[in-house]
Amino acid sequence: MAGGALLIDTPGMRELGLVADEAALDESFADVTALIPVCRFSDCTHVSEPGCAILAALADGSLSAERWQSYLKLQRELAFVVRKEDPAAEAANKVKWKQIHKTQRAKYKHRRDEEGG
Numbered sequence: 001m002a003g004g005a006l007l008i009d010t011p012g013m014r015e016l017g018l019v020a021d022e023a024a025l026d027e028s029f030a031d032v033t034a035l036i037p038v039c040r041f042s043d044c045t046h047v048s049e050p051g052c053a054i055l056a057a058l059a060d061g062s063l064s065a066e067r068w069q070s071y072l073k074l075q076r077e078l079a080f081v082v083r084k085e086d087p088a089a090e091a092a093n094k095v096k097w098k099q100i101h102k103t104q105r106a107k108y109k110h111r112r113d114e115e116g117g
């Protein structure tokens with residue numbers, strides 16, 4: 001192409017609403033994914049951490065809030081797909097919630113016992 005411009009064609013990505021492929025997510029949001037390793041903490045949630053590269057980019061306008069939100073949205077959808085296609089991850093998730101519910105039930109029972117049933 002003249003001037004070395006690169007044409008990135010993403011037909012129907014919005015309409016599809018789902019990119020069930022992490023590589024595609026990384027490729028479409030290369031500017032966002034490039035920022036993530038720059039964050040001070042490797043487990044950064046990009047919400048309120050100090051030294052967060054995402055928050056800095058949002059603040060100085062080099063990353064638009066809209067783009068960041070669409071990245072988060074696609075990432076959530078991708079995580080959902082991965083969970084569905086990965087029985088081990090799904091099972092681990094169920095065990096986790098079962099444990100949480102068990103803890104909550106134990107709390108309630110304890111309270112009832114204190115009140116005399």
Ligand SMILES: [Zn+2]
Binds near residue numbers: 039040045055
């Ligand atoms: Zn961050």
